[in-house]
Structures are given as C-alpha cells and as structure tokens.
Amino acid sequence: MKIRSIILLSVLGYSRAVAQQTDSADKQLLIGAGFGYMTIKDLSSSPLRYSGMGATVRLGYEYNQPKSVQRVLFSVQAGGLQNGIRKQSGVSAYKAQLAYSQYWVLNSRPRTSWALGGRADVWANARLFNTRENNPVSYDAGTAISIGTQANHSFSGRFSRLAASFQLSVPVVAYVIRPAYGVPYPEAFLQDGVFNHQDQGLTGPLVSSGRVRSTGDFFRLQTTTSLTYSFSNTKTIRLSYDWEYYSIPSNLPVSQGNQSLTVSFVKHIHERSK
Amino acid sequence: MIAKHLKYVVAGLAILLLSGCERLLIDSDKSSEPVENFDRLWQKVRDHYPYFKYKNLDWDSVYNQYRPSVNEGTSDAELYKVITAMLSELKDGHISVYTPDNYYAYNFKAGYAGNYDSALVRKFYLDKPSVQYVKSGGFTYAILDNNIGYIHYRTFNRDVDTIDAILQLFEREKVKGLIMDVRNNGGGQIGNVLSLAGRFTASQLNIGHTVFKKGPEPDNFTEPLRVYVNPEGATWTKPVVLLTNRACFSACSFFTEAMRQIPNVTTLGDMTGGGGAMPLEYELPNGWRYRVSTSAFYGFDGFNIEGGVPPDIRVDMNQEHAKQGRDDLIEQASQQIERK
Incomplete structure (x- = not known):
C-alpha cells in the first residue's frame, strides 16, 4: 500500500509538469498500433511471475473544447509470456478495454492546461495457460468508474508543432468478475445447487463471481503519456506510452502490469477554431 | 538550456521509473528452495484433495513421513523422488508432476488386463x-x-x-x-x-x-x-x-x-x-508443474x-x-x- 501511495503521489506531481494548450474546439479520430509488455502474477494458476512482449492496437475519438475534453478509446493488447524458468509453461495474455473519459479544464494558461474529471470503462483480461487441460483459462473482467486528471502542454519556438499530454486515472468503485478457483465450475455449482454446464455452457458461471468493489479491494492505476506532432491542422501523429497496474485481492489474487508504446494517426474532423 | 528543459527530463525519468515499479509491485515467488517447494505441494494437496477419508489416508502423517527427507541440500532429483513417493500414497491417476527431466503419474492400470486391442x-x-x-x-x-x-x-x-x-x-x-x-x-x-x-x-x-x-x-x-x-x-x-x-x-x-x-x-x-x-494444474515456485x-x-x-x-x-x-x-x-x- 505504501508503494502504491508513493507512486500515486509521484504521478500526480509529475502530471503538473506536462502541458498543452486546449483553448479551441477540436474533434479527432485516432487509430494506432504498437508494442506492449505485460507482467502477470495469477495465483489461481501459479506463484510465478510471467512477463513478455506483445502487440497493441487502439481506436479512439476525442472531442476537445476550451473547457472540457471527452474521449472514447478502445484498446486491445495481446502477448506471449514466460515465467523465466520453463519455456514449456507459456501463457498467452489478452487485454481489452473500452473507456469513456470526461475532463473539465481547471486552469487554462497560454500553453498549459490542467483538467480533472472521470472515466467509465469496461475491461476483460484473459490468460491462457497453454498446456493445461481443465484450468487453461484464468480471467477477470468488469466495469469501473474512475477519477482522473489530465495535463497538456504546447511547446514553443522550433518545437511549436509538438505537444505533450499526461493522463492518469484511479477507480473509486468497480464491478469485478474474478472466479475464486480460476475456473468457473464452483460458481456454476453453487449458483442454485445444480451442475448446469450442459444447459448454459459457461455463460452463466462466467459472470456469477462478480461483485462490487471499492479502492480497498480493487486497485488500478492507468497513465498515458503522449507526444503529438502536427503535420497540419487536420493531421497529426501521436506517440503514446501507456502504463497500467492493477491488483484484485482474493483468496487467489491476481496482479498485472501492462505497458505499451503506440504510434497513432490522428485525423482532425474539424479545423481548429481560432 | 539544460535548466530550461530540466522539468521535461525529470518528467521522462519519472515515467521510466514508474514503468519499472510494476516489478516491485508484482513480485515472483520463484524459489528453488527444496523445503518450500515440498511444503507448497503438500499444502495444495491438503487444501484441494477430496478423497482422504475415502482412501483412509492421514495427510498429516504422510507429511511427517516424507518431510524429514527434504532439507536445504536436497537436490532436484532427490526432491522429485520424495515428492512422487509422497503423491503415490494417494493412488490417484489424476495426480501428476512434470519437471524438466521427469514426468510422474500414478499407474492406475497396473495389475489389470488390457481388454482392448x-x-x-x-x-x-x-x-x-x-x-x-x-x-x-x-x-x-x-x-x-x-x-x-x-x-x-x-x-x-x-x-x-x-x-x-x-x-x-x-x-x-x-x-x-x-x-x-x-x-x-x-x-x-x-x-x-x-x-x-x-x-x-x-x-x-x-x-x-x-x-x-x-x-x-x-x-x-x-x-x-x-x-x-x-x-x-x-x-x-x-x-x-x-x-x-x-x-x-x-x-x-x-x-x-x-x-x-x-x-x-x-x-x-x-x-x-x-x-x-476434476484435476487442476498448478506450478511450484521452482517451475515444476503438477496436477491435483x-x-x-x-x-x-x-x-x-x-x-x-x-x-x-x-x-x-x-x-x-x-x-x-x-x-x-x-x-x-x-x-x-x-x-x-
């Protein structure tokens, strides 16, 4: 918990140092791809930490107004992970997230802005242990409402086409699905005292472990740092570094870290208003 | 010039530092310590195995029987031998252990005719x-x-x-x-x-x-x-x-x-x-896989x-x-x- 607090404070402090001007209305469509690195420890399957490289893609829409920012972003990340001991024990990890963010600008200066807001998102993380017969899949999924902050900065002089941005979010409440055994069978059995695998497949049991959690038993920190270069008023390219850490405590806890470096092409639907 | 851009340098370093933090937050229980691996396996079987009463087996007694054979100096080969001997007490064809060099599964067919060609x-x-x-x-x-x-x-x-x-x-x-x-x-x-x-x-x-x-x-x-x-x-x-x-x-x-x-x-x-x-598969801190x-x-x-x-x-x-x-x-x- 102490480490988490230090990280959170560091990130909040850092976010004030990054900046970009947001004094005009702007709609953007974004498509990007890049590389990712995942780190996982999932005690439903192993006490070992797995990590490895992968790929990521994203699609987004952003609406910037002088006093607010709205964003919808869908991202997928996948990778092949190893435990550093045995190559035969590989894991394929998948992450998908759809997030809607809304920020309100608090102080808009000539080249910097600082915004606070929130985010609602749905996500699913799956880990496929390649060699296992009855418990090959471990997963968690859910939806969360988070508070967040965003800082933007536009550079000047010969870097005037360059802008930097930093975003951070932390959930305050979430509905998290995480089967206690790592396989859904026990929840299926316990649902109404009947083994219903044949009738419902895994549809019912898949979600039956879900429950509402607050920050005490579900922690997640997501940050995005990006540099944007404008070719013109309608086309920009963006280099983003995303970092996420989350932890779901339970009798078989799971912790996961996701990093990704993404290059996105941004199409501005309307020209900036001066 | 350096002072002008110092805050960006600091910001970039902070990001790099943060990205490394996840390995502090997500520790690994990786260990080749023989006693720890033996104990982890014994505990997992104790918590999950459903047939102790049916097979009239006292798992605590099994621990007392095999645990003294494992110490800090126990080699992987010796640990494998002790672990598989302990698991054989269960007489269960679902129990297995996979190591880089060996594979163990109880032979539930021993003594029975094939009855199929x-x-x-x-x-x-x-x-x-x-x-x-x-x-x-x-x-x-x-x-x-x-x-x-x-x-x-x-x-x-x-x-x-x-x-x-x-x-x-x-x-x-x-x-x-x-x-x-x-x-x-x-x-x-x-x-x-x-x-x-x-x-x-x-x-x-x-x-x-x-x-x-x-x-x-x-x-x-x-x-x-x-x-x-x-x-x-x-x-x-x-x-x-x-x-x-x-x-x-x-x-x-x-x-x-x-x-x-x-x-x-x-x-x-x-x-x-x-x-x-229904057997599920797990790993030990030394990377060996097993089913229970x-x-x-x-x-x-x-x-x-x-x-x-x-x-x-x-x-x-x-x-x-x-x-x-x-x-x-x-x-x-x-x-x-x-x-x-």
Whole structure:
C-alpha cells in the first residue's frame, strides 16, 4: 500500500509538469498500433511471475473544447509470456478495454492546461495457460468508474508543432468478475445447487463471481503519456506510452502490469477554431 | 538550456521509473528452495484433495513421513523422488508432476488386463470387404456384419456433436442396436460427457452429485451439487451396450456411471479406471508443474466412482480367442443386443 501511495503521489506531481494548450474546439479520430509488455502474477494458476512482449492496437475519438475534453478509446493488447524458468509453461495474455473519459479544464494558461474529471470503462483480461487441460483459462473482467486528471502542454519556438499530454486515472468503485478457483465450475455449482454446464455452457458461471468493489479491494492505476506532432491542422501523429497496474485481492489474487508504446494517426474532423 | 528543459527530463525519468515499479509491485515467488517447494505441494494437496477419508489416508502423517527427507541440500532429483513417493500414497491417476527431466503419474492400470486391442477390432470387425468404417471427429464407426452399429469414442476432449449424424445413419439403416465402445478412453471434458450421455435419454436424468474440497480439513466440502443429464441432439432409444476397460478413466468413468443409469444401456467389460475428480494444474515456485484432484463425483445412489465403475456384465478378453480374431467383449455385446 505504501508503494502504491508513493507512486500515486509521484504521478500526480509529475502530471503538473506536462502541458498543452486546449483553448479551441477540436474533434479527432485516432487509430494506432504498437508494442506492449505485460507482467502477470495469477495465483489461481501459479506463484510465478510471467512477463513478455506483445502487440497493441487502439481506436479512439476525442472531442476537445476550451473547457472540457471527452474521449472514447478502445484498446486491445495481446502477448506471449514466460515465467523465466520453463519455456514449456507459456501463457498467452489478452487485454481489452473500452473507456469513456470526461475532463473539465481547471486552469487554462497560454500553453498549459490542467483538467480533472472521470472515466467509465469496461475491461476483460484473459490468460491462457497453454498446456493445461481443465484450468487453461484464468480471467477477470468488469466495469469501473474512475477519477482522473489530465495535463497538456504546447511547446514553443522550433518545437511549436509538438505537444505533450499526461493522463492518469484511479477507480473509486468497480464491478469485478474474478472466479475464486480460476475456473468457473464452483460458481456454476453453487449458483442454485445444480451442475448446469450442459444447459448454459459457461455463460452463466462466467459472470456469477462478480461483485462490487471499492479502492480497498480493487486497485488500478492507468497513465498515458503522449507526444503529438502536427503535420497540419487536420493531421497529426501521436506517440503514446501507456502504463497500467492493477491488483484484485482474493483468496487467489491476481496482479498485472501492462505497458505499451503506440504510434497513432490522428485525423482532425474539424479545423481548429481560432 | 539544460535548466530550461530540466522539468521535461525529470518528467521522462519519472515515467521510466514508474514503468519499472510494476516489478516491485508484482513480485515472483520463484524459489528453488527444496523445503518450500515440498511444503507448497503438500499444502495444495491438503487444501484441494477430496478423497482422504475415502482412501483412509492421514495427510498429516504422510507429511511427517516424507518431510524429514527434504532439507536445504536436497537436490532436484532427490526432491522429485520424495515428492512422487509422497503423491503415490494417494493412488490417484489424476495426480501428476512434470519437471524438466521427469514426468510422474500414478499407474492406475497396473495389475489389470488390457481388454482392448484396436488392431484386432479394426482387422476383424471394421476393415472388411463387407464393412466400411469411418472416422469422424473423435468417433470411429461402422455397421457390423450382424447389422449392429459400432462406435468407438477415443477421448472426451473431442467434440461429440458429430455423433448425431452417425446415430441418424444407424437409424436409417435400421440397425438392431448399438455397441458404444469407450475402452482406452482416457477422459477429457466433463461437458462432452453430459452432452454425449444426453443422446441416450429422452428425459432429464439426475445422475448424482459432486462436491468441491474448499479447505484444509479432510471434510471441508461444498454442499452436494446435483448433476443432470439433459436430452441433447439425436435421441437413441434402441439397446446400447457400453464396452469398458480399466483404461477408461476420469471423464470416461463419469460417462460410464451416467450411462449405467439409463434403462436401455448395459455396461460390459472390465471395471473402469476410476478418477472421479476434476484435476487442476498448478506450478511450484521452482517451475515444476503438477496436477491435483479438486472435486469428487458420486453416482445417483452415492456410489463413489474414484475406484472405478464396475460393469453390469463382467467380461475379459480371452487371449486365445483374440489370436483367432475374436474380441470377447464385442461378441458378447452383440449377443446381448440380439437377445433384446
């Protein structure tokens, strides 16, 4: 918990140092791809930490107004992970997230802005242990409402086409699905005292472990740092570094870290208003 | 110049630092310490294994027996030897250990006759001028010379839906009955068990219950959870003889227990291999993988299938008959169907 607090404070402090001007209305469509690195420890399957490289893609829409920012972003990340001991024990990890963010600008200066807001998102993380017969899949999924902050900065002089941005979010409440055994069978059995695998497949049991959690038993920190270069008023390219850490405590806890470096092409639907 | 850009340099370094933090937050329990690995395995079995009472085994006594053989200086080879000796006390075919150099699984077939020769079945029953056999998914099927349908299903890991077309073919050809052969079927997915059994009943059937081990004490179980077979796909109502042997294990034993509760089904052959649990696979801190049973299934009358499901009619293959191209189980199954 102490480490988490230090990280959170560091990130909040850092976010004030990054900046970009947001004094005009702007709609953007974004498509990007890049590389990712995942780190996982999932005690439903192993006490070992797995990590490895992968790929990521994203699609987004952003609406910037002088006093607010709205964003919808869908991202997928996948990778092949190893435990550093045995190559035969590989894991394929998948992450998908759809997030809607809304920020309100608090102080808009000539080249910097600082915004606070929130985010609602749905996500699913799956880990496929390649060699296992009855418990090959471990997963968690859910939806969360988070508070967040965003800082933007536009550079000047010969870097005037360059802008930097930093975003951070932390959930305050979430509905998290995480089967206690790592396989859904026990929840299926316990649902109404009947083994219903044949009738419902895994549809019912898949979600039956879900429950509402607050920050005490579900922690997640997501940050995005990006540099944007404008070719013109309608086309920009963006280099983003995303970092996420989350932890779901339970009798078989799971912790996961996701990093990704993404290059996105941004199409501005309307020209900036001066 | 440096001072002007210092805050950006600091910001960039902060990001790099943060990205490295996740390895602090997500520690690894990786350890090659022999005692820790032994204890982790022993505890996992204690918490999940459902048959201590059924097998009259005191797991604490087992710990006291084997733990003194492990210390800081124990080599991997010695640890493997101690661990597998300890696990052998469970006499459970679902228990296994995989190391980089070795693989352990309890031999539940030791001392039992094979009672199945796939080459014999193919040569003398399926691959003849008058009989054409077909492979479809996990099934091998044919209409035998005596106009009896024959299906061999080799693993419950293969989807069962293709059996509908086979049963419909047999129906069109007006076969007298069906020999369902699950000999040497080592098990697989429980969903396929219920789905396949669903082809042989016209109404919902309560075939028993299952419990999960949920704590360290030998009697820490979930409440009994009923298990049903529901009608599914093409329904087969003619006589069925199910052929079993000791190598019919795990999901195959589960299937045999379900089928023997269906009125038009007769089981014939040898006791199945048992394996009534659902095994899950984990890892030790040294990277060795292992499987441990986690649940127990009981038939409708409370019969525990862990030790094997006995046949309605006990038949062993006679080796002299086998040399002459006769599979006694198929022969007697045919007679059973002819009599009905």
